[in-house]
Amino acid sequence: MNHYLRNCLYLAALVAVVQLAVTKAAFAGEGIGTGDLGVVIERAAGSLRVLETTNNRLVSRVEGLGDLSHASVVYSRDQRYAYVFGRDGALSRVDILAGTVDKRIVQSGNSIGGAISQDGRLVAVSNYEPGGVRVFDSATLALVADIPARYGDGQLSKVIGLVDAPGNRFVFSLWDAGEIWIADMTRPDEPRITRFKNVGRNPYDALITPDGRYYLAGLFGEDGLAMLDLWHPGRGVTRVLPHYGRRGEKLPVYKMPHLEGWAVAGTLAFVPAVGAHEVLVIDTNTWTEAGRIDVHGQPVFVMAQPDGRRVWVNFALPDNDTVQVIDTETLAVERTLVPGPGVLHMEFEPRGEEVWISVRDRDVVKVYDTGTLEPVAELKADKPSGIFFTARAHRIGL
Amino acid sequence: MNHYLRNCLYLAALVAVVQLAVTKAAFAGEGIGTGDLGVVIERAAGSLRVLETTNNRLVSRVEGLGDLSHASVVYSRDQRYAYVFGRDGALSRVDILAGTVDKRIVQSGNSIGGAISQDGRLVAVSNYEPGGVRVFDSATLALVADIPARYGDGQLSKVIGLVDAPGNRFVFSLWDAGEIWIADMTRPDEPRITRFKNVGRNPYDALITPDGRYYLAGLFGEDGLAMLDLWHPGRGVTRVLPHYGRRGEKLPVYKMPHLEGWAVAGTLAFVPAVGAHEVLVIDTNTWTEAGRIDVHGQPVFVMAQPDGRRVWVNFALPDNDTVQVIDTETLAVERTLVPGPGVLHMEFEPRGEEVWISVRDRDVVKVYDTGTLEPVAELKADKPSGIFFTARAHRIGL
Numbered sequence: 001m002n003h004y005l006r007n008c009l010y011l012a013a014l015v016a017v018v019q020l021a022v023t024k025a026a027f028a029g030e031g032i033g034t035g036d037l038g039v040v041i042e043r044a045a046g047s048l049r050v051l052e053t054t055n056n057r058l059v060s061r062v063e064g065l066g067d068l069s070h071a072s073v074v075y076s077r078d079q080r081y082a083y084v085f086g087r088d089g090a091l092s093r094v095d096i097l098a099g100t101v102d103k104r105i106v107q108s109g110n111s112i113g114g115a116i117s118q119d120g121r122l123v124a125v126s127n128y129e130p131g132g133v134r135v136f137d138s139a140t141l142a143l144v145a146d147i148p149a150r151y152g153d154g155q156l157s158k159v160i161g162l163v164d165a166p167g168n169r170f171v172f173s174l175w176d177a178g179e180i181w182i183a184d185m186t187r188p189d190e191p192r193i194t195r196f197k198n199v200g201r202n203p204y205d206a207l208i209t210p211d212g213r214y215y216l217a218g219l220f221g222e223d224g225l226a227m228l229d230l231w232h233p234g235r236g237v238t239r240v241l242p243h244y245g246r247r248g249e250k251l252p253v254y255k256m257p258h259l260e261g262w263a264v265a266g267t268l269a270f271v272p273a274v275g276a277h278e279v280l281v282i283d284t285n286t287w288t289e290a291g292r293i294d295v296h297g298q299p300v301f302v303m304a305q306p307d308g309r310r311v312w313v314n315f316a317l318p319d320n321d322t323v324q325v326i327d328t329e330t331l332a333v334e335r336t337l338v339p340g341p342g343v344l345h346m347e348f349e350p351r352g353e354e355v356w357i358s359v360r361d362r363d364v365v366k367v368y369d370t371g372t373l374e375p376v377a378e379l380k381a382d383k384p385s386g387i388f389f390t391a392r393a394h395r396i397g398l
Numbered sequence: 399m400n401h402y403l404r405n406c407l408y409l410a411a412l413v414a415v416v417q418l419a420v421t422k423a424a425f426a427g428e429g430i431g432t433g434d435l436g437v438v439i440e441r442a443a444g445s446l447r448v449l450e451t452t453n454n455r456l457v458s459r460v461e462g463l464g465d466l467s468h469a470s471v472v473y474s475r476d477q478r479y480a481y482v483f484g485r486d487g488a489l490s491r492v493d494i495l496a497g498t499v500d501k502r503i504v505q506s507g508n509s510i511g512g513a514i515s516q517d518g519r520l521v522a523v524s525n526y527e528p529g530g531v532r533v534f535d536s537a538t539l540a541l542v543a544d545i546p547a548r549y550g551d552g553q554l555s556k557v558i559g560l561v562d563a564p565g566n567r568f569v570f571s572l573w574d575a576g577e578i579w580i581a582d583m584t585r586p587d588e589p590r591i592t593r594f595k596n597v598g599r600n601p602y603d604a605l606i607t608p609d610g611r612y613y614l615a616g617l618f619g620e621d622g623l624a625m626l627d628l629w630h631p632g633r634g635v636t637r638v639l640p641h642y643g644r645r646g647e648k649l650p651v652y653k654m655p656h657l658e659g660w661a662v663a664g665t666l667a668f669v670p671a672v673g674a675h676e677v678l679v680i681d682t683n684t685w686t687e688a689g690r691i692d693v694h695g696q697p698v699f700v701m702a703q704p705d706g707r708r709v710w711v712n713f714a715l716p717d718n719d720t721v722q723v724i725d726t727e728t729l730a731v732e733r734t735l736v737p738g739p740g741v742l743h744m745e746f747e748p749r750g751e752e753v754w755i756s757v758r759d760r761d762v763v764k765v766y767d768t769g770t771l772e773p774v775a776e777l778k779a780d781k782p783s784g785i786f787f788t789a790r791a792h793r794i795g796l
Contacts (some may be wrong), residue, residue, distance in 0.1 A: 029430020033493060035477030035791045036518075053477055054518065077452055077748075079433030079477075097429060114749040118749045120434075120452065166750060167769055186769075211663075211706045231707065231727065265609075267665060269684065285665065307564040307794060308609045309629065350515045350792030352474075352564060362688065371565055371584075378582060393433045394748030394789040 034079040037096055039348070040358060040365055040388035042069045042382040048084065049381055050096045053356075053389065054350050056367050056377040060099030062250045066090045066106075071386060072113045075393035077120030083138070085114040093141060096390075103141045106132050109373055115164040118396070124162060124170045124328055131156035133172055134181065136192070144188045151177035161206025161217055163260075163397045165230050173203035173217045173226075180206075180217060180237055181229055182324060186357075199226040199237045207259040208397035209284075216295070218259050218274075219245060227287065228306070240287040245274055252318050263304030263311040264329035272299035277355055279313060281331060293331050296322050301345065306352035309333065314343045314357075323357060325373060335373050349392035358384035432477040435494055435600050436745070436787035438756060439482075440780040441466045446482065448494045448780055451747050451754075451787065454765050454775040458497030464488045464504075469784060471509045472533055473519030473791035474536060480786070481536070483512040489523055492541060494788075501539045513562040516794070520583055522560060522568045529554035531570055532583065533589070542586045549575035559604025559615055559657075561795045563628050571601035571615045571624075578604075578615060578626055578635055597624040597635045605657040606795035607682075616657050616672070617643060625685065627711050638685040643672050661702030661709040663726035668709045670697035677711060679729060691729050694720050699743065703768055704750035708732065712741045712755075721755065723771060733771050742782070748789035756782035 039048045040058070065071075074083050081102065084092040089108035092101055109129035116123050122144060124135045132148040149157040157174035165171050170183045180199050186190040195247025202223025208215050208230075217226040219394035223245035228237050233238040257272035262271075268290060269282040279302055281291035304311050309324040320343050325335040342360030349355070354376065357366045360383050367377040392398040437446045438456070441602035445461040463469075465486035472481050474726050479500065482490040487506035508793050514521050520542060521531045530546040547555040555572035563569050582590040599619025606613050615624040621643035626690065631719045642770055655670035662668075664687060667680040667722075677700055679689035695717025702709050709724040718741050721734040738759030747753070755764045758781050765775040790796040 033474065033476030033478030033495070034431045035473070035788060036432055036475050075432050075433070076431065078431030078708045080431030097431070120749075166703075166707065168751070211704075213707075243482065305564075306609075307611065309564065309611075349516075351794055353516045353566070390433060391792040394792060396749055 005351075022108050023384070029089070031082070031097065031252055034097065034390055035350075036390075037226070038078070038356075038387065039073060039082050039084075039094070039096065040356075040384045041068050041071050041386040041388075043071065043360075043385040044383040046086075047382070048094065049384075050099055051356075051365075051379075051387075053354070056354075056379070057280070058381060062094050062099055062101060064101060065092050065094075065104075068385070070112065073386065073388040073392075074114060074116040074123070074398070075388075075390050076116070077393055079390040079393045081138075083116065083123050085111055087111065089125075089127065089129070090228075091123065091136065091141060092348070093138075096363065097220060105141050106263075106327055107143075112160055113162055114160075115162050115170055115196070115397075116169075117170070117185055118166055118168050119322075120393075122168075122188055124164075124183075126159040126162035126172055128158040131158045131176070133159055133170065133182075133183065134161060135170075135188065145183075145185070145191050147183055147191055148192065149174050149177065149181070149350055151179065160204060163206065163208040163215065164212075165208060165215070166212045166396060169230070171208065171215045171228070171230070173199070173206050175202055175204065178202065178221075178372050180215065182230070182233060182246075194233055196228065196233075196237045198240065198278060200224065204256055204296060205259045207262050209262075210396060212396040216240070216262075218256075220256070222279045241280075241282065241289060243289065244280065257298070257300050257302075257316075259302070263302050263308075263328075265304055265308035265311070268328065269389075270304065270312070270326070271301050272391060279326065282393065291331055293326060293333070295324050295333065303348070304328070305355075306348055306350065310345055312355060312369070320344075338374065339375075345386045347387035347389055350389065356387050358387055360384055379392075405725065412493070420575070429495060434710045434787055434788075435714075436785065437471060437480050437492070438496065438754075438782045439466050439469050439632075439784040439786075440777050441469065441758075441783040444484075444611075445780070446480075447782075448497055449754075449777075449785075451752070454752075455491070456777050458494075458624065458764070460492050460497055460499060463490050463492075463502075463606075464498060466666070466783070468510065471784065471786040471790075472512060472514040472521070472585050472796070473788050474514070475791055477791045479536075481514065482523050483509055483523055486507065487523075487525065487527075489521065489534065489539060491536075491636045503534075503543075505534070510556075511560055513547075513560050513568055515562055515568070515583055516564055516566050518791075520566075520586055522562075522581075524557035524560035524570055526556040529572075529574070531557055531560060531568065533568075533583065533586065543581075543583070543589050545574050545579075545581055545589055545591065546767075547575065547579070549577065553759075558602060559613075559655075561604065561606040561767055562610075563606060563613070564610045566792060567628070569604075569606065569613045569626070569628070571597070571604050572620075573602065574602055576600065578613065578624060580626075580628070582630060583781065592631055594626065594635045598622065600635055600655055603657045605660050606661075608662060608794060610794040614638070614657065614660075616654075618654070631718075639678075639680065641687065642652070642669070642678065652696075656699075658699070661700050661726075663706030663709070666726065668702065668724070668726070670711070671698060671765065673775050677709070679726065683756065689718060689729055691724060691731070693722050693724075693731065694734060694771040701746070703753075704746055704748065707732050708768070710744055710753060712744060718742075727747040735766070735771065737773075738762070741793055743784045745785035746785055748787065754785050756785055758782060 078170035205208035297315030555574035601615035695713030
């Protein structure tokens with residue numbers, strides 16, 4: 001009996017020591033770096049996949065995220081948490097290291113994207129229903145500020161084009177009101193709002209330049225872009241590119257292009273035309289049109305490689321199986337790729353060596369080498385749409 | 399006995415289950431995000447401090463890194479490992495999560511900085527003794543390629559200004575030979591070298607623009623900068639800014655300025671003058687001088703906030719207690735700060751809300767709010783010099 005007891009105690013002690021070693025490893029910094037991680041939205045399933053770009057693989061699946069059509073993602077400044085903005089008004093904080101939903105709230109009836117403040121402490125969501133912006137503590141998801149988008153006789157406007165800007169500000173546009181607002185969150189519980197009225201009819205999407213200086217909103221109701229210089233808000237909103245837009249709806253528009261991915265190479269910006277099979281070239285010194293490039297279909301995203309050497313374009317139906325690659329110097333289409341039906345999004349690895357492309361209707365994400373323009377990996381995913389890498393944590397406006 | 403045996407097995411099973419749970423936690427992602435981490439070099443002690451920018455604190459100290467005067471750091475693409483280039487020819491791979499030296503080699507007698515390839519798989523070191531570049535596997539630190547900087551009658555040149563460039567290339571300059579070389583590492587064990595001769599006497603430092611397109615080397619032996627357009631290497635090296643330099647050594651130069659931190663705001667670059675109490679303003683459309691700004695002393699680093707709104711400048715002896723902040727639009731000095739004696743380096747948080755400044759002779763690192771220009775934290779460190787945040791993992795040329 002003594003013999004058994006001794007062995008038993010040895011065994012228990014041994015297991016305990018092993019356990020202690022493992023525990024210590026966990027808290028002394030075992031784990032992994034988060035710089036090469038990201039997520040792919042699986043829109044139909046309401047899930048996302050955590051991905052890793054060093055070995056080009058999909059890791060965990062995180063489920064139960066609700067309606068992820070048109071979902072978008074921002075990251076905590078430590079790159080551990082992905083904030084997922086669902087179409088159904090849900091805001092989820094996903095721990096990408098653990099592969100779990102850390103916190104989740106339903107904060108409105110219908111939302112359309114969000115942003116994280118420069119200091120990382122606030123997450124804002126732009127809502128259709130009820131119209132406005134709600135701001136949450138990024139650690140707890142507790143409501144910090146409610147900003148109803150009130151206009152006219154007290155109506156609430158749908159809000160779109162919400163971005164973060166330097167100075168811990170959020171900037172957004174009011175679809176129904178035709179306004180642009182700046183919310184200065186220096187005192188988070190008392191946002192200081194600056195309103196710009198009559199910026200144009202029905203702003204439908206917006207972007208901020210990578211330096212956080214210029215905010216530009218596309219207008220669904222008229223031509224041109226509404227531009228706000230955030231270095232000089234006192235100068236008000238001006239109209240630039242007067243010919244940008246639907247041009248009197250001469251063409252059917254299958255999908256309004258996204259403005260997020262404006263490609264800047266040197267002093268040129270590359271912008272999807274609305275309705276036309278063209279990419280517009282803009283001189284950012286003067287904000288005037290500097291050229292047009294004929295492309296395969298109606299462009300949706302026009303995105304620059306991090307080195308600005310090439311611009312990648314995907315297209316609306318019926319051409320959404322194709323991606324074209326444009327040389328930013330010659331302005332010529334250099335290569336036409338056909339990743340497969342339902343190309344919805346593209347994301348470049350931070351230094352630009354590879355680009356990930358979601359091919360929804362083939363249930364795959366393809367990875368292309370940006371040097372050879374050849375595919376190097378193909379990963380199974382369930383109806384993949386948006387792809388978001390953690391490097392966005394370090395970028396203004398993303 | 400049966401009773402004891404059963405209890406013993408229960409106990410062992412229980413401990414094993416706990417152990418399994420802990421193991422799973424460790425590998426399913428316990429730990430922390432690495433996006434808000436960085437290191438500060440403690441040059442005299444040969445150690446570094448791991449830091450964290452969300453709560454502005456110094457975490458672990460990592461010792462035994464040798465001679466860290468003029469040390470620099472690059473990061474693995476997952477942001478877990480810092481590669482530290484010591485002056486004594488040592489290359490150390492530091493696990494910043496664990497706070498330990500993961501691997502360390504002494505690869506030459508005297509080295510002066512390094513770079514990590516676009517794909518993150520190769521780390522290169524530029525050596526004074528013996529002159530050349532050595533390239534290592536970033537995971538194992540095994541030698542992959544040796545590139546002696548041979549010129550003339552077989553002499554070896556000191557190598558400086560080593561940077562990474564898109565296309566998995568390294569670019570560097572040969573001090574003694576007056577040459578610039580490109581090493582294309584597409585096949586890592588067979589680097590393809592392109593040489594540019596007679597670029598100017600004694601290139602002493604170099605930089606690459608944030609898009610990875612232009613490589614510019616400062617010349618100690620004559621005026622002007624040697625510029626290589628990496629989109630068009632066939633056009634060769636040209637001389638720009640013919641008046642940049644020591645201008646016939648009219649002024650004593652207390653410290654050759656660093657070129658790394660060229661500040662780009664819109665189409666302007668801000669560059670430390672050599673010897674003079676001036677910051678030069680360069681039009682990057684034409685690479686011509688667009689102005690000069692009088693400053694407090696001989697500038698060393700001229701660094702732009704990530705939003706390009708302001709440029710921060712530190713100075714050589716006897717003015718190295720001061721930092722000046724320049725408005726990039728008015729080109730006026732907006733504020734003169736006196737952090738303390740021995741201001742050696744500055745690093746902006748990735749979205750620019752705060753800047754960390756090392757004050758060597760007071761043994762502190764100070765953190766300033768870039769909005770208010772006021773200090774918000776002061777952290778004890780042993781003779782701090784270079785500060786390097788993990789966001790550099792995602793930037794071309796850093």
